[in-house]
Amino acid sequence: GQNIDQPTEMTATEGAIVQINCTYQTSGFNGLFWYQQHAGEAPTFLSYNVLDGLEEKGRFSSFLSRSKGYSYLLLKELQMKDSASYLCAVRDPQRGGSYIPTFGRGTSLIVHP
Amino acid sequence: GAVVSQHPSRVICKSGTSVKIECRSLDFQATTMFWYRQFPKQSLMLMATSNEGSKATYEQGVEKDKFLINHASLTLSTLTVTSAHPEDSSFYICSATGGSGYTFGSGTRLTVV
DSSP states (O other): OOEEEOOSEEEEETTOOEEEEEEEEOSOOSOEEEEEEOTTSOOEEEEEEOSSEEEEETTEEEEEETTTTEEEEEEOSOOGGGOEEEEEEEEOTTSTTTTOEEEOOOEEEEEEO | OOEEEEEOSEEEEOTTOOEEEEEEEESSOOSEEEEEEEOTTOOOEEEEEEETTSOOEEOTTOOTTTEEEEEEETTEEEEEEOSOOGGGOEEEEEEEEOSSSEEEOOOEEEEEO
16 A cells, blocks of 8 residues: 655744655655645645655755655745645556556645744 | 646536536646545545546545546546535546646636535
8 A cells, every 4th residue: 555644734934944754655666756735726846756865956855765765855945935735745656557646645834934 | 848727726516416627738648637636634635547538547435426537538638526515525636647747737626515
């Protein structure tokens, strides 16, 4: 089966750095995604990791350790608009033939002034 | 980038009626489309996977006779909620493999009264 864990909620201050963790247990693994979702809107793509290591993209970075079943999303120089839910999703090739992603419950990030 | 257009964005219907939700892939062909349902503060729950020209694959617990999925062309997939009940009120989102990872439609907020 698939199991993806993320903290339910986090708070941080504008301008600070925050790290959102995600641990997963899946039958197979073919990539991990991070999405940002504002309330009432569809998720938007942030990052994709399939190999171990850190991927940096502007203020956002994502890290993956396949041996530990662990990833984190790092957000730097936080802005108020970063207040949103952050979804971790793992793609499992053993779950059907369409590489269906399984989503975590999401971490609600609240950025304070 | 890849865009998935989803309509309607909001719909209110009476209990017992049917509602059709459309998702169109713009500028790319979506061989596979995923349909999700999301309750407030919950994760995206996969309902079904639709493949162009074939029957959809439904997740366990999802009634295929209630949630009719049609994927008649490479750019259009539809989800029809038949005989809707108040408990079907939710946020429905489609996604397709295109662009970076999975591209989501803008979502449909369904309210059954």
